[in-house]
Amino acid sequence: MAHVVANMDAQARIWIFWEENVHILKMNASDQFITLLVTSAFCKPFYLTVVLASCCVNERRKLWDYIIDHSTACSDPWLIGGDFNNYLGLHEKRGGKKNLSRSVMDFLACVSAEGIEDVGFTGSKFTWFNGREHNGIWIRIDKLFFNAIWAISCPPVHVQHLDRACSDHSPLLISSTTEERKGPSRFTFQHMWCSHDTFTKDSAAAWKMAPASTYPLINMAFKLQNMKKFYRRWNKETFGNVSQNLQQAEASFATAQKNFDDDPSHGNHAIFLLAKDRLDHVLSQEEKLWRQKSRIKWLKDGDNNTKFVHAYALNQKRKSRISKLYKADGTSVEEDDRIAAMFVEHFSKAFSSAPHQSYEESSGQLINKHKSSFYVPNSAIDSLVQKISRTTGFVRTKLPIKYLGISIYNGHQKPAHFANIISKTVSKLQGWKSNFLSSGGRLILIRHTLSALPIYTMNALSIPPTVNIPQPWLNALKQPSKGDADLNWNVMAPRIVRWLTPPQGRLKLNVDGAFNVTTNEAGGGGILRDHKGNMYCAFANCYKDLKSSLIAEALALRDGLLMCCNKGINDVQVETDSLNLLHIVTGQLLRPCDFAFILQEIAAIAKKVQAAIKYVMRNSSERVSKDCCAKDKSSES
Numbered sequence: 001m002a003h004v005v006a007n008m009d010a011q012a013r014i015w016i017f018w019e020e021n022v023h024i025l026k027m028n029a030s031d032q033f034i035t036l037l038v039t040s041a042f043c044k045p046f047y048l049t050v051v052l053a054s055c056c057v058n059e060r061r062k063l064w065d066y067i068i069d070h071s072t073a074c075s076d077p078w079l080i081g082g083d084f085n086n087y088l089g090l091h092e093k094r095g096g097k098k099n100l101s102r103s104v105m106d107f108l109a110c111v112s113a114e115g116i117e118d119v120g121f122t123g124s125k126f127t128w129f130n131g132r133e134h135n136g137i138w139i140r141i142d143k144l145f146f147n148a149i150w151a152i153s154c155p156p157v158h159v160q161h162l163d164r165a166c167s168d169h170s171p172l173l174i175s176s177t178t179e180e181r182k183g184p185s186r187f188t189f190q191h192m193w194c195s196h197d198t199f200t201k202d203s204a205a206a207w208k209m210a211p212a213s214t215y216p217l218i219n220m221a222f223k224l225q226n227m228k229k230f231y232r233r234w235n236k237e238t239f240g241n242v243s244q245n246l247q248q249a250e251a252s253f254a255t256a257q258k259n260f261d262d263d264p265s266h267g268n269h270a271i272f273l274l275a276k277d278r279l280d281h282v283l284s285q286e287e288k289l290w291r292q293k294s295r296i297k298w299l300k301d302g303d304n305n306t307k308f309v310h311a312y313a314l315n316q317k318r319k320s321r322i323s324k325l326y327k328a329d330g331t332s333v334e335e336d337d338r339i340a341a342m343f344v345e346h347f348s349k350a351f352s353s354a355p356h357q358s359y360e361e362s363s364g365q366l367i368n369k370h371k372s373s374f375y376v377p378n379s380a381i382d383s384l385v386q387k388i389s390r391t392t393g394f395v396r397t398k399l400p401i402k403y404l405g406i407s408i409y410n411g412h413q414k415p416a417h418f419a420n421i422i423s424k425t426v427s428k429l430q431g432w433k434s435n436f437l438s439s440g441g442r443l444i445l446i447r448h449t450l451s452a453l454p455i456y457t458m459n460a461l462s463i464p465p466t467v468n469i470p471q472p473w474l475n476a477l478k479q480p481s482k483g484d485a486d487l488n489w490n491v492m493a494p495r496i497v498r499w500l501t502p503p504q505g506r507l508k509l510n511v512d513g514a515f516n517v518t519t520n521e522a523g524g525g526g527i528l529r530d531h532k533g534n535m536y537c538a539f540a541n542c543y544k545d546l547k548s549s550l551i552a553e554a555l556a557l558r559d560g561l562l563m564c565c566n567k568g569i570n571d572v573q574v575e576t577d578s579l580n581l582l583h584i585v586t587g588q589l590l591r592p593c594d595f596a597f598i599l600q601e602i603a604a605i606a607k608k609v610q611a612a613i614k615y616v617m618r619n620s621s622e623r624v625s626k627d628c629c630a631k632d633k634s635s636e637s
Helices: 057-073 102-114 148-153 191-195 199-209 216-239 242-262 266-294 307-319 336-352 358-363 382-392 415-429 439-452 454-460 471-476 549-566 579-585 593-609 620-636
Strands: 003-006 015-018 022-029 033-040 046-052 078-083 142-146 157-161 172-176 401-403 406-408 508-516 521-529 535-543 573-576 612-615
Touching: 003 022, 003 033, 015 022, 033 057, 046 057, 057 078, 057 102, 057 612, 078 148, 142 157, 142 172, 191 199, 191 216, 191 266, 199 216, 242 266, 508 549, 521 549, 535 549, 549 573, 549 579, 549 593, 579 593, 579 612
Parallel strands: 046 078, 508 573, 573 612
Antiparallel strands: 003 015, 022 033, 033 046, 078 142, 157 172, 401 406, 508 521, 521 535
């Protein structure tokens, strides 16, 4: 090891070592993390954040706060991993209390706000064990995440959970490879072929030329086999490569457009229109290709062939790759030929073994004993339990259990019985892929997710009111009464948004402004709270003769900073839900002339009170209530 860096100069908890051929620059650090800029000849530069989260819930919120800030500002590939001291769902924990605590919800809120996704893993299911023989607890608290830019521009990474030999944590072995396994590709009928001018004619001719048989089924098999060979050849010789066709169409369109701009004659205009039609046609073919690769059936027109579809298709390809298999004795196999041999051996045994149970004999289906279990009351005698286990080969389980997605339990309903609804829905909605969707696409994603997860449970069981299903998720399921024209496209994909407390000794100011377009009425307000969430002070003002909601947001921010200045409060954290305002204040966007004076006041006061201003999300329902409050506030004045 040639180089080393630590997160702290004194009492360091995170140490990074690297070789000579890698260049690392320390960007930011605290007692819970270190962020590095990694540059090497093997891949493009990327950010790496190594985490060692605190055991204290309030201290961890500082870490979640930083991660959200960095994710908002980061436009480069980013990996973040380490010991997060928390889990994302009940499936990542065994033993102990089965509930989604406030700490877990904070972690879910952080991951959801970041738009990052879990890399996944191979090896043991859990990475931490409390070491107790009785009342043991296993949790997967060591993880690796990647952001959207990494997903579409960097090679896939793999995480292996190693054995816990010298610690109560499993070490994470992270690897990456750009090697593509080449083998015989399966035949897939491409929907884009149907858009070719000669597709129907060529297909009919190939169907007639196929060898025939007097037996109908054999005749069909011959024709289908011949069509598969024909389409492979026809795709290469006639249809062509979509990417190359697109490049040629773009080049032809650029040339035709330049010629028409230089000489707007009738002939050049006709060539320009033909080139434009050709480009639109090829773009439509590429859109169909990526939609088929992504296998997304619920996506509406408008989000096709976007970054979301491309990212989803690439992620599907990564998940479908088999890089390692484990034998029954626990040893692993990584070589391609040995993996193929294991598949052949497994299915040969499965199809040749004789059924040994009455169900298997009557149905012809083999029972997976590793996924099957049985339940008997706690009062059952041991001899009965052992007899059932020997006869069936199943293991004994305890309530509550899930069968066909429904919780089976004994006694009164508890929120823990339905916690999987929230965790599964959040896991579907969170991640970097949904960040690429438009507002309408996010609305469809909500309906698609909810129709497959909690609605199924609610049709079978009555969910107790103590189970908190966010109202935006339920509102998104309501169908419009007057057609798609009345859809509320401003509904955003629901994310778990929680107010994160400031560090002890500091205060946090949340400001907000609202503007009514029809009446030009506006209002603004803010609240200052301590690390326990207790209100320190607050304000609410009405504004007249404004032109936009951005000015209302700016006035609310100015008045909030002025309140802190008048009360002698320094080193305050400020949160606003206006991302445009934050970019203007921080200089990422030009200052509008119509309220430049207000922005100058904000800059001066923010510098005086040492304010750290950042962006925070708000739910769409809160935005509606703000407009109502603005109207009521203006009417009172």
